Amino acid sequence: MRLLSRFRLRTQLMFLLALSALAVVISIGAAASIMQQRMFGDRVDKLRAVVQSAIGMAQSLEDRVAAHQLTREQALALLRDDIHAIRFDGGGGYVFVQTLDNMMVVHGTVPAMEGKPSPVVNENGKLLTDLLSDVLRNANDGIITYLFPKPGQTERQQKVAYAARFAPWDLVFVAGAYVDDLDAAFHTVLLRLSLIGGGII
Numbered sequence: 625m626r627l628l629s630r631f632r633l634r635t636q637l638m639f640l641l642a643l644s645a646l647a648v649v650i651s652i653g654a655a656a657s658i659m660q661q662r663m664f665g666d667r668v669d670k671l672r673a674v675v676q677s678a679i680g681m682a683q684s685l686e687d688r689v690a691a692h693q694l695t696r697e698q699a700l701a702l703l704r705d706d707i708h709a710i711r712f713d714g715g716g717g718y719v720f721v722q723t724l725d726n727m728m729v730v731h732g733t734v735p736a737m738e739g740k741p742s743p744v745v746n747e748n749g750k751l752l753t754d755l756l757s758d759v760l761r762n763a764n765d766g767i768i769t770y771l772f773p774k775p776g777q778t779e780r781q782q783k784v785a786y787a788a789r790f791a792p793w794d795l796v797f798v799a800g801a802y803v804d805d806l807d808a809a810f811h812t813v814l815l816r817l818s819l820i821g822g823g824i825i
Contacts, residue, residue, distance in 0.1 A: 664784070667801050668767055671786035674712060674799040675765075678719045679790050681706050686792045696793075704730050704738070712799075716774060719799045721790075724760070726753035729795060746770040747782075756787055756796050764789045774802060 685699035694702070707719050707730045718732025722742055731737040744752035752770055759766030765788035771780035785800035 664803065667803070668784065668786055670712070671784070671799045671801055672765075672788075674710070674717070674719060675786050675788050675797045678707060678710065678721075678797050678799070679788060682790050682793065682795075682797070700729070700793075704735075707732050708735065713801055717799065717801055719797060721795050721797050722753070722756075723795060724753060724757055726751065744770055744772055756798070759787060760789055760796065764791075770800075772800070 682699075682703055685694065685702055688694045689696055689699050703721075707721065710719050710732055711717060719730075720728065720732055720737075721730040722728045726741045728737045728740055728742050742752050746752075746755060746769060752768075755768040755770060759768050765786065768785050768787060770783055770785065772783050773780050781802050781804055783800040784803050785798050787796050787798045789796055
């Protein structure tokens with residue numbers, strides 16, 4: 625404060641006002657970052673609930689296999705029907721099931737992929753199967769990110785996915801969601817901050 629006392633009152637007030645504005649901008653930026661993290665966490669929680677529900681269906685079918693009411697092949701066929709019907713996020717969300725040696729077993733929106741190797745990669749070209757193997761190496765579930773086109777589009781978009789192992793069938797159940805809306809919301813807040821900063825300066 626001794627340093628400030630050397631300046632005129634008007635200069636002191638302008639300096640304090642600038643400091644206050646800077647504190648507001650920093651606070652809004654921190655709040656935006658926290659908001660984005662919270663929205664991301666909510667999205668992962670939703671994906672976890674979808675996957676666990678699908679695994680519950682598989683476990684119910686496995687119980688019928690164990691009771692000799694169904695064969696494993698019949699159970700898988702019923703599971704395919706169930707998973708093909710699962711939709712969320714306005715129809716854009718779905719579940720897929722694959723092996724850890726890169727064979728797609730069930731795909732919620734593209735049944736033609738079933739019985740074939742998964743072509744999905746992340747931004748560095750790493751196969752989805754490798755991502756799943758990494759995250760499930762020491763755990764039964766986890767989160768991965770990768771690139772995949774939205775339904776009806778060809779440009780690949782960033783997705784976050786929750787994956788969980790279903791040990792009785794040695795399969796991995798996965799549900800993903802696009803995160804471009806989270807990024808857009810965050811960048812909108814940053815744009816507003818820059819406008820505020822420009823007005824202050």
